[in-house]
Amino acid sequence: MKYSALTLALQGLRNHRDWRPAWRNATPKKSYDAIIIGGGGHGLGAAFYLAKKHGIRNVAVLEKGWLGGGNTARNTMTIRDNFLYPDNARFHHAAVKAWHSLSTELNFNIMLSKRGMTTVLMSERDLSDAQRMVNTTALFGAKHRIIDLAELQRRLPMAVSPERLPIVGGIHHPDVVIARHDAIAWGYARAASKFGVDIVENCEVVDIHCDAQGVCGVETTQGRIATRKLGMAVAGHGKQVAAMAEIVLPIETVPLQALVSSPVKPVIDDVVVLRGFNTYFMQSDKGELVMGAGTDPYPSYAQRGSPQIPEAIIAAILQVFPMFERMKFMRQWAGVLDITYDNTPIISKTPVAGFYVDVAGSGGFKTTPLAAMMHADLIANDRPDPMIDAYSLDRFANGRLILERASYGNR
Amino acid sequence: MTESLFRIASAGRVDRTKKLTFTFNGRTYSGYAGDTLASALLANGVSIVGRSFKYHRPRGIMSAGPEETNAIVQLLGDFDEPNVVATMLPLFEGLEARSVNARPTVEFDLGAIKNLFHRFIPAGFYYKTFMWPADRWDWYGSAIRRVAGWGTAPATPAGGRYEHRYHHCDVLIVGAGPAGLAAALAAGRTGARVLLVDNQVEPGGSLLGTNLVIDGTAALQWIAGITAELDAMPDVVRLSEASATGYYDQNFLTVVENRPDKHWVRERLWKIRAKQVVLATGAIERPIAFADNDRPGVMLAAAASNYCVRYGVMPGHTAVIFTNNNGSYQHAIDLVRSGVAVATIIDLRAQADPELSAAAHAEGIEILHSSHISKVYGSRKLRAVEVVAKTGVAAARRIRCDLLAVSGGWNPTIHLFSQSGGKPIYDTDIASFVPGATVQNQLSVGACKGSFQLSRCIGDGLVAGARSAAACGFDSDDIAAPACTAEASLDIIPAWEVPLPKPSGLAFLDFNNDVTTKDIRLAVREGYRSVELVKRYTTAGMGIDQGKSGNVNIIGLLAEITDTKPGTVGTTTYRPAYSPISFGAMAGADNGHSIIPWRRTPITDWFVDNGGRLDETGALFRRPLYIAHAGESASDAINREALAVRNGVGIYDGTPLGKISVKGPDAVTFLNRVYTNAWDKLPVGRCKFGYMLHDDGRLLDDGVTFRLTDDHYLMSTGSGVAAVVLKHLEKLLHCDWPDLDVYLTPVSDQWAVICVCGPLARDVVRAAGIDINVDPESFRFLDTRYCKVAGIDARVSRVTYTGELSFEVVVATRHGRNCWQALLAAGEAFDITPVGSDTSMLLRTEKAFIAAGLEGDGHANIYDVGMGWVVSKNKGDFIGKRSTERDLSVGGPRPEVVGLLPDDTEFVPPKGSPIINTNTDDDAQKMIGMVTIGFHSPNLQRSIALAQIRDGRSRIGETISVFTKQQIKTAKICEPVFFDPDGERMRN
Amino acid sequence: MIYIDCPHCGERNEDEFVYGGDVAHRRPEDPAALSDAQWCNYIYTVPNTKGWAEEHWWHMRGCQRWITVHRNSVNNELQSVLREKGND
Amino acid sequence: MAGYDATVKILPHSGFLDLRGNAVVRQICSDVLGLSLPAAANQLKTATDGRIVYCISNDHWILQIVDGRQNDVLRTLEQAAVGLSHSFVDVSDMYIQIRLSGPESQEVLSQAVSIDIHPRVFPPGATARAGFAETTAQLHCVDDAPTFIVTVYSSYRQYAIDLLNTAIGAA
Incomplete structure (x- = not known):
């Protein structure tokens, strides 16, 4: 049933009894033309684009738990493109654009809000780095703009310049948007399911089978399934899954924590980055302040929060927004990211023919549609689009990395 | 009144x-x-x-x-x-x-x-x-x-004061209800260090709202007795209005104390490391989902009796009780004894505990079994309820009341247990979740473990307290458990919802986010079947109460709808904070400098007093970018300072530089392995510039290292990377080269470093009374000498960061300010000019002294930045060597650092501006490089820039395009050194 | 806030320490003997052990020594160190 | 506004020597100084002339000298250790010392220090090098007032004083 105000109204009169599952809960068939491991935004998206753009509809998405239960469920919903190096700047700028028509395309409201982002700069050195980022990314159409103190004050009237790190200026990023994170998984699942894609929950892949030609199938908790094309879009355990095909992925698994306040009426529209404190926050549509910082300083698979990260984040926010003193910290959580040495994704073929990976997005929520599209294209055509040439696994054999770590908030 | x-x-x-x-x-x-x-x-x-x-x-x-x-x-x-x-x-x-x-x-x-x-x-x-x-x-x-x-x-801002306090204890007890008090008593009597925290204003927990009897006296007296004994124990700390909010790794817990003993502190965040933890967090009563169960006047049964007993407030005058368990009978009796007219107990069960039934009847309460609420009258204030029998055809009955006290059972407060990493399990006896196996040094006792009888709470509390203390090495005699009012078991039948009288009715599960039974059914109908998906789709449990009252009902209903068991559905993840914490308490005490220290050199205050425009320059120091005269613009000040250094003399505070003493017989071997160049031939009393790489080939740091004695070197590092370099070097010694006999000692804060630079620098140090011969022949470039400057013990070296004749004067930190003043005084006759770091950035750009963080930003290797001359070809392995060789063998274009001379000499290429190939529209191929820094050089009277350009060194002499502000500007690629290319001035 | 048992200083909060990598990720003895690909593999690929691992940590705000810590990356469980006896 | 019952005072400069070496060096230093260097971290020994030696780890000590004769001591130690692998470095200006004293000084210090400083485990004579808010300090409990000597890096002098005064909460 198409989602619209009209069907919603009609169902309202019928006590919503005709709504059907948003996606079919399938039992796996014996074989598929393509299988995607990982039922998050990236994996479901890849299946959707395989079906829609490449006509490959005999596809299964295998999810070991519930749909969108990985990093799709644990992020801060921010979609931004403030990257420094040409390959990343180009890809992420295109990635932001790829979100824009998604609600209509999927007939599922992912609640994309054009909030914009304001980065608060607290030293001349940061300002100088910002100039570099703004000037470089302008070439790829990004609209980041250095703003002076007066404009910053207009955008964030509540901000107070901290004594220890006085504000020197800011950057405005008009293209930054936020989206309802869970909705992207559900929207893709529903749209893919309509094309006939099988979505299999509670189905863990326990082995990958290969023969002389490459991938030939997977062993799962629901039995063996044959395929010649296998895509992997998992977060947090990418290393373990790839190892089933004897591929050693150069990734490290690191927690990323975030927290929310209890909800209040709208106080701030922009996503705010406090550069000097390596902290950012925004206000969700529900009214919570959603706050975050960098990844934890050591690797871990434990999706556990620690006390010191929320303390540091909130202390930093109070330096610039002291009026939030009586706001309330309500809930913290931790996701786990697979990150590469250069904090840049891998969307690539692998040494095993027919096995493709879309991993290590380093907080890859923001790239979901474009990465999924590129992954699907890679699976369908067995060659990378020029857009993702630089994201190949080969770079870890020749040292041609994209070392973004110096760039803006890249985590 | x-x-x-x-x-x-x-x-x-x-x-x-x-x-x-x-x-x-x-x-x-x-x-x-x-x-x-x-x-x-x-x-x-x-x-x-x-x-x-x-x-x-x-x-x-x-x-x-x-x-x-x-x-x-x-x-x-x-x-x-x-x-x-x-x-x-x-x-x-x-x-x-x-x-x-x-x-x-x-x-x-x-x-x-x-x-x-x-x-x-x-x-x-x-x-x-x-x-x-x-x-x-x-x-x-x-x-x-x-x-x-x-x-x-x-x-x-509210302007409140907050503080954090670290605390260690043997036994931390969360909850001062009967179980927690008993545990505290047992642990306290052993002499262990005990911390007892409770979120109410006074201890007692659930007992405060009941009329139970312990040891023959009112429970309140029992509480008072224990509290007095605990308060007399020197190593027992007891906190009220203190909510345990988070349970983290290795028994680290956070507790927020409201209105602590110190009146000027609004809230205190305790950060507790406990050897043993006893959780006695009690249980939370849950509602029942029936139509319009959210009307004002509908209240939880225990809460209703609590208001009567504890606060002396009747939440209504005429009450009806709706329950599915024995617990509410006592609450009904307490209500009656408080003066509330209780007409009826509506019990979903076919029968109740006979004694409780008799007691209720004795109070004149009617009991309707196998019945439930079907309707609630009064949308703004409860007026009546309608009750129907579960089966049969008996007509609905209407009962007038202004209070409907509801109990759907009790949910143990397992939040902290779950945060500790433990997995809850479903207990059919109480129709709720209880703690499974413990994973940290922790015990759960009392209602939070599903034990609702008072005698068991106290008995288990005593045992847990004694066991926890014993685990910390404290023993004492057993304490006999007191006799308590006997209580019937809960004997609950789960009631996740009762049928709605009409399909459009609303029965709430999560009152905070307005989630109804129909929403859960809709979610399941639409395929959102996992409890996590249901939560996310309906927002159930995501409100301010974080699902404290509603979550288990949702799980139960979900199990019913999906035809499984609540234990199979499982809970969503419990995460901190148990109850919300103010931002102020999270941040703690703040004096404006708390979270980011401001490290000061002995000269920092001079800059503050003399117009220095301070800025963050790494390692928590704030250094002057320039020192502006009154009315002077930033660029004017920088130009003035830069001209002074090239034509007269400048003075610069180099104290933030990192300094590491490297000593031992293998010191030279160590330097050879961590720097790209060779150190065997450096004589005592001389110094040398070195480059340090990461093992991946990236530039890590550059700096000058002095040979002080035969086996003793002093390394200087960039200020921002000082700690990184120390960690890097210590790790190599520990993990990779444990055979090397070398000791590293960080000495950054020991020395103040003052640089006098410019053609007149020699005159200034002479005027300051330096007591060694500083003639060019006897004190050469890269010499270092112990001497006195202005009567102060110093080590003076001929090193430069500007390309000019320079004397680096190093004195003990306590003499730094005096030495600075003495040099300023001595330089007055030569118009000595204090300079800031923006100025030195300009001067180093003129000289193409490479900055690891700008020109070498992750892609460039040491050859790319034109520093190949610092790489020794005749020594063994060094850190970064293999990666640098890999770059050579892999081949392909390299991002090489070159100079740029814009055709428009007034155009300063902005940092980061792409250098583009105008012959292609392919975005991926378009950008061939980037400006790393640009300046207007007052010394050259034109704009200059450094840039990273793909194979730039082979293109010297070509004209390229700089893309800036949607315009294209042309510039000529040149050798990067713009000023004094042969370095005659610094060697002078 | 994990509680790391430093062999010199005893148990201390994690914020006194800096993580320094998996002990199993050893720098090759003779880098020159490795092919480019082998060397790159060493530089860019860490073991990323799921479960118990030995790790280097630097006690920056204590004894300033590098120590070895046994940690379970699945749940942050730690193993206590064995101390030498006979310290006076 | 009232505050905790504790006072903060900056102590006059002392001399400090950073000593590194193995058990042999440790013995030689002990002999020369007439002060036995402790073998385990976070222990100290005090001499009658006011010298204190803090053990940082099993090959690392910091010697505090209050009479200003650190250069002489350094020379004597160097002579005694000739030929042995060691490192003796003058770090007199690396550190400054703050004295925190008063009945509530433990409450004040535990706002900045996460180690256990309860008198049961940190009585007079106890020492430890540990995190102190955002920096590091050598902590030394000297009496049961209680009084703590907090030794911090000299560039953190103002930070440490401001921090303790804020913790005391005096107006």
Whole structure:
């Protein structure tokens, strides 16, 4: 049933009894033309684009738990493109654009809000780095703009310049948007399911089978399934899954924590980055302040929060927004990211023919549609689009990395 | 003023001698010390305290604890604060509060019109609409944002003081109810260090709201006895109004203490490391889902009796009890004894405990078994309920009442247990989740473990306290458990919902986010079957109470709908904070410099006093970018300083540089392995420039290392990377080269470093009375000597960061300021000019002294930045060598550093500007390089820049295009050294 | 806030320490003997052990020594160190 | 506004020597100084002339000298250790010392220090090098007032004083 105000109204009169599952809960068939491991935004998206753009509809998405239960469920919903190096700047700028028509395309409201982002700069050195980022990314159409103190004050009237790190200026990023994170998984699942894609929950892949030609199938908790094309879009355990095909992925698994306040009426529209404190926050549509910082300083698979990260984040926010003193910290959580040495994704073929990976997005929520599209294209055509040439696994054999770590908030 | 109709003459623990006046929604009321805002509102007959989140339905007080979902208020006045839970807020004189989420008033809320349309806005409705016009959610989103949210963020800081305190103890006990008090007593008597925390204003927990008997006396007396004994123990700390909010790794817990003993502190965050933890966090009563179960006047049964017994407030005059367990019978009796007329107990079960039934009958209470509520009358204030039998054809009966006390059973408060990493398991005896196996050094006792009988709570508490202390090495004799009022078992039958009389009715599960039974069914119908998906699709459990009262009912209902067991459905993840913590308490004490220290050199204050424009320059120092004269612009000041260094003399504070003493027989071997160049031939009394790489080939640091004695070197590092370099070097020694006999000692703070630079530098140090011969022949470039400058012991070296004749004067930190002043005084005759770091950046750009963080930004290797001359070809392995060789063998274009001379000599290429190939439209091929820094050089009287360009060195002499501000500017590629290419000036 | 048992200083909060990598990720003895691909593999690929691992940590705000810590990356469980006896 | 009952005072400069070496070096230093260097971290020994030696780890000590003769001591130690692998470095200006004293000084210090400083485990004579808010300090409990000597890096002098005064909470 198409989602619209009209069907919603009609169902309202019928006590919503005709709504059907948003996606079919399938039992796996014996074989598929393509299988995607990982039922998050990236994996479901890849299946959707395989079906829609490449006509490959005999596809299964295998999810070991519930749909969108990985990093799709644990992020801060921010979609931004403030990257420094040409390959990343180009890809992420295109990635932001790829979100824009998604609600209509999927007939599922992912609640994309054009909030914009304001980065608060607290030293001349940061300002100088910002100039570099703004000037470089302008070439790829990004609209980041250095703003002076007066404009910053207009955008964030509540901000107070901290004594220890006085504000020197800011950057405005008009293209930054936020989206309802869970909705992207559900929207893709529903749209893919309509094309006939099988979505299999509670189905863990326990082995990958290969023969002389490459991938030939997977062993799962629901039995063996044959395929010649296998895509992997998992977060947090990418290393373990790839190892089933004897591929050693150069990734490290690191927690990323975030927290929310209890909800209040709208106080701030922009996503705010406090550069000097390596902290950012925004206000969700529900009214919570959603706050975050960098990844934890050591690797871990434990999706556990620690006390010191929320303390540091909130202390930093109070330096610039002291009026939030009586706001309330309500809930913290931790996701786990697979990150590469250069904090840049891998969307690539692998040494095993027919096995493709879309991993290590380093907080890859923001790239979901474009990465999924590129992954699907890679699976369908067995060659990378020029857009993702630089994201190949080969770079870890020749040292041609994209070392973004110096760039803006890249985590 | 006469006593309110709802206040019971003499019952309760409020202090009737202390009357307090407060304001709620603009009306003034009074209450007593010992009241919460909630009890005081009930005492004044205020039935509507808030409006619900989505449908704006009127809501009354529901509970008496932190699980409250309805009485969420905004504090006003001096204490402006959003989302305060009224049931946990002690009343104070002058308190001002208002309801949240209601416009214009809580009695007449325009938002309530949404209640009429509720059928059109079920769970997840927004996913299905607001997509027209194409993807303009923004339009709707901003409107929806305004009606979402609860309270209002204050516009100004409250100015409260907060503090953090670290605390260690042998046994931490969370909860001072019967189990927790018993545990504290048993642990305390052993002599162990005990910390007992409780979120109420006084200890006792559930006992405060009951009339139970312990050891033949009222429970309150038992509490007082234990409390007095605990307070007399020197190593027992007891906190009230202290909520344990987080349980982290290795028994690290956070506790927020409101109004601690120090009156100037508003809240204190305790950060506790406990050897053993006893959780005695109690249980939370849960509601039952029936039609309109959210009407003002519907309250949890234990809360209703708690208000009577503890606060002396009747939440209503005529009550009906609706229950599925034995626990509510005692509550009904307590209500009657408090003066509330209890007409009927409606029990979903076919039978109850015979003794309890008899006792209820004796109080004149009618009991209707196998029955349930079918209808609630009175939308703004309860007037009556309708009851029907579960089976059979008996007609519905209407019973007048203004209080409906409901109990759907009890949920152990397992939040902290779950946060500790433990997995909850479903216990069919109590129809709820209890702690499974413990994973840290922790025990759960009492109601939070599913033990609801008082005698067991106390007995288990005593055992747990003694066992925990024993685990820390403290033993003592067993304490006999006291005799307690006998209690029947719960004997519960789960009641996740009762049938709705008509399909359009609403039965709430999560009152905070307005999630109904129909929403759960809809979610399941639409395929959102996992408990996590149900939570996310319906937002159940995501409100201010974080699902404390509603979650288990949702799990139970979900199990019923999906035909499985609650234990199979499982819980969602419990995460900190158990109850919300103010940002102020999270941040702790702040003096403006708390979270980021400001490290100072001995000369920092001089710059503060003399116009230095300070800026963050790494390693927590703030250094002057330039030192502006009155009325001078930044660029004027930088130009003046730069000209002074090239033509006269400048002086610069280099103290933030990192310094590491490297000593031992293998020191030279070590230097050879960590630097790219060779150190074997450096004589004592000389120094040398070195480059350090990461093992991946990236530039790590550059700096000068001095040979002080045969086996003793002093390494200087960049200020920002000093700590990184020390860690890097110590790790190599420990992990990779344990055979090397070398000791590293960080000595950065030991020495003040003052640089005198410029053609007249020699004259200045002479005028300052340097006591060695500084002639060029006897004190050569890269010499270092111990001597006196202005009578101060110093080590002076001929090193430069500007390309000019320079003397680096190093003195002990305590003499730094004196030495600076002496050099300034000596230089006065030569017009000595203090210079800042922006100026030295300009000077180093003129000289193409490479900055690891700019020109070498992750892609460039040491050859790319033109520093190949620092790489020794004739020594063994060094850190970064293999990666640098790999770059050579892999081949391909390299990002090489070159100079740029813009054709327009006034055009300063902005940092980061792409250098583009104008012959292609392919975005990927277009950018061939980037400006790393650009300046207008006052010395060359033209603009200059450094840039990273693909194979740039082979293109020297070519003209390229710089893309800036959507324009294209041309520039000529040149050798990067713009000034004094042969370095004659620094060697002078 | 994990509680790391430093062999010199005893148990201390994690914020006194800096993580320094998996002990199993050893720098090759003779880098020159490795092919480019082998060397790159060493530089860019860490073991990323799921479960118990030995790790290097630097006690920056204590004894300033590098120590070895046994940690379970699945749940942050730690193993206590064995101390030498006979310290006076 | 009242504050905790504790006072903060900056102590006059002392001399400090950073000593590194193995057990042999440790013995030689002990002999020369007439002060036995402790073998385990976070222990100290005090001499009658006011010298204190803090053990940082099993090959690392910091010697505090209060009579200003650190250069002489350094020379004597160097002579005694000739031929042995060691490192003796003058770090007199690396550190400054703050004295925190008063009945509530433990409450003040535990706002900045996460180690256990309860008198049961940190009585007079106890020492430890540990995190102190955002920096590092050598902590030394000297009497049961209680009084703590807090030794911090000299560039953190103002930070440490401001921090302790804020913790005391005096107006």
